Amino acid sequence: MKSIINEPVIVNDEKTTLVRNAIEHRATWFYLLLEEIRKRGMDMEDIGRSAIYECGCFHGMERILKNCENPEDLRSFLKVFADETGQKVFEMEIVENTKDKLYIDFHYCPLVSAWQKLGVEVEDIPLLCDIAMDGDRGICSKMDGYEFNLGKVIAQGDGICEIRIDRKAE
Template identity: 40%
Template structure:
């Protein structure tokens, strides 16, 4: 008996909606895992913050460490990520980068799929931002401040990156 195999066809493009759906699936997985941990008596916040920070550190290690904000931006917000999160660069100078996210598929999932309140999305978002803090561990010349978050009820997220002064 002969065995038939099929070769996957190359993926020419993936729609932004498909990518947003993937982020929403990740948010659901994250939400349900932490909800289960809490239900079993574990400290879901400590677990989330530690694990997500470690994820960010791992992700940051795959990037070229730099204190040049333009080079950092190219890695942090490639065109696909910019589309998924409807990201806009509000400011880019030699010393400061301000990025605004006008959409968050994670918050969309928490609200639409799980009926989370702003208080709940604020907490989940705060934990998720630990990944950004972890990523920034690979960029010691850049200071990171999340100033606004959709999860906290804001209309957009605002992340500020400042080049640290030479010591």
């Protein structure tokens, strides 16, 4: 049974706009940093993935798990992982949220928006997106017994990003 279902809310309030702008700024320096690494002949993807994953692990421990009432229950995890502001910023639709499943569809991505505004080649955006998703993979790696899966993604032109977190089969 699904415990929470909501439709995405398109919000244009000042706080949501400010947070979107901050995330776009982060996406801009993320892209420029990776481009500089690439220009210097280093492995941009490997370095980017490693750093972003480590950041996710840090946030998984410091922000999520320390503030989650019950880290063994994805209903509790949702409250910290996707708070009200985050839900507005990414126009999240909570598709399913039970103790063992958290399925969220994102209908907007400020990172993709920033990369498009920068004129990043369309074929490069999916890789940037996947590297950025290593942050969420890092967060989820700190949750024993759960696995993170990514379905459709806005960066590939799908119109939504499907985040799926499930309890691992025993």
